[in-house]
Amino acid sequence: MDMLDKGTEDLLEEHGKPRREVYLDSENSGLIFPEALDEMVKYYLELGYGHPSITHKVGWEAYEALIKVSKLLSSFIGCKPDEIHYLHSGTEANNVAILGLAKAYKGRRKILVSSIEHLSVIYPAESLRNFGFKVVKIPVDGEGFLDLDAFSSLIDSDTLLVSVGLVNHEIGTIQDVKGIVEIVKDKDEQILFHSDASDALGKLKFNLSDLGVDLATFSSHKVYGPKGAAALYIREGVKVEPILFGQLSTQRLWPGVENIPAIAGFGKAVEIMYNNFDKFHSKLKTFRDRLIDGIFENVDHVFLNGPKGEKRAPDNVNISFLYCEGEAITVELSLRGIYVSSGSACTSRILQPSHVLIAIGRKYEAAHGSILMKVAPMHSIEDVNYVLSQLPQAINRLRSISPLKP
Amino acid sequence: MSSRIPLPYPRKVLELFKNPKNLGRMEDANASAVAGSLACGDMIAIYLKIDEGKNIVEKASFESYGCAANIAAASIMTEMIKGKRLRDAWNISWKEITEALGGLPSVKYHCGVLAVGALRRAIRAYFKDKNLPKWLPEELTHEEKHALEEEKLMELLYRKNDSGKV
Ligand SMILES: Cc1ncc(COP(=O)(O)O)c(C=O)c1O
Secondary structure (H helix, E strand, O other): HHHOOOOHHHHHHHOOOOOOOOOOOOOOOOOOHHEHHHHHHHHHHHHOOOOOOOOOHHHHHHHHHHHHHHHHHHHHOOOOOHHEEOOOOHHHHHHHHHHHHHHHOOOOOEEEEEEEOOOOHHHHHHHHHHOOOOEEEEEEEEOOOEEEHHHHOOOOOOEEEEEOOOOOOOOOOEOOHHHHHHHHHHOOOOOOEEOOOOOOOOOOOOOOHHHHHOOOEHHHHHHOOOOOOOOEEOOOOOOOOOOOOOOOOOOOOOOOOOHHHHHHHHHHHHHHHOOOOOHHHHHHHHHHHHHHHHHHHHOOOEEOOOOOHEEEEOEEEEEOOOOOOHHHHHHHHHOOOEEEEEEEEEOOOOOEEEEHHHOOOOOOOHHHHHEEEOOOOOOHHHHHHHHHHHHHHHHHHHHHHHOOOO | OOOOOOOOOOOOHHHHOOOOEOOOOOOOEEEEEEEEOOOOOOEEEEEEEOOOOOOEEEEEEEEEEHHHHHHHHHHHHHHHOOOOHEEEHHOOHHHHHHOOOOOOOOOHHHHHHHHOOOHHHHHHOOOOOOOOOOOOOOOOOOOHHHHHHHHHHHHHHHHHOOOOOO
């Protein structure tokens, strides 16, 4: 019997409502800033709810909203407003970037992507193998930093594109993208550089023209904006062929009706993140380190995945618990009102460990018990303390069920 | 994160995950076995106390390293075989386990298969120095092979990806 059509009412009833709830899974999506939601409601009910390409007041209001967000975004990330292109998601932006470049630039046939990229970068690149492209994954070290010697030797005159993310979504490694771009451009100015910066937006300060990248991806829900909106930065002069076609739109790469409310909410979320940058940044780092240190003090047989300190994203906590299986940890913590995700997905005969953890050299058993937690501006110190009070018990209970003992 | 599909468990899985029945190593077991491995991410140990005169399962318990479905499958199986004749315990199928749980998403069927694999290994081990009863096939059954394949597959993967670090 397949459960998919049965719904989950029963399951949720059995789960019950925990006495406190802490949502730590903003990696996979999560809460929206209420102000961003207000902004969206405004564009659904009050103004600009029409199509931004049409010549009437409501259309012009919609267009004005779009321009406003582009100006705002560009001022925070260091580009020109018309270098920003809206899309439906970070996944779509990565696909459009990679497939669109492959369509636009004929001749070169090699694509280099880091081995820890988001799958929405790796998979579209790999899909090009069927069209005669060579895709090579760049190795990383034990903390996720690009192996620069190996990388240099991979760049050649056939290389069309390099894609290396600014902040790794799973282990929080902050890559020296500026240095990596310099290596590439020193070898060959014509090689294009894409960086998935979805997990950097709002959480780091950076300047796209200073980094020197040609394309960059940003996703709205990763900055506590609405789901279903994203931006692709394309440096002026770089050609990206559309991969989606349809009716009129202000967006060359996104045919169809622009989602103005979502874009407006996205803009508001980015504005909130950068207007409160110092406050949020230090709060996130404090919570992050308190979680990491607290877990190391109270639980044995744990590993931190990714680097420590300044080279780690301020919100990222990724820890492997030996002798526990990741999905069981997510369920156990859920019963205690703590919502996290695991790097492994037990959806086949063999648990699929995360490709990121395998790329940094984690053995399968350490990868299987990995838990990813992301602290967010909405959290309080009480939330963090609650997690620290529950986590050791949760791990102990699962270890007591297991036949494997330390 | 790797690709995922929704995993809406039936409530019984969560119930048994919260309060597993027959959990723990059994000190006076006279048959036991393990199936799966740490590297696969799922592993079940089964302990049996068999009444040697009557060939009846007096007690059964389990330990599990794995997901919630894995724990629930092992737990409910120990409930199902308690008091049964060995031959009937041997014949419990992974489908019956899945049904007793109220159904499982298809990607979790292997949890039931692994539980049965561990049970049959334990029963086989029990007869190691005894005469094999007629109902016990000499050839490994599908469920036992499944466990073996899973363990072997992982060995292969390990060799391929031998990165050394923990
Ligand atoms: C680094 C990175 N890139 C891309 C994506 C995909 O974005 P979206 O969820 O908007 O498709 C995510 C989302 O988690 C991400 O973390």
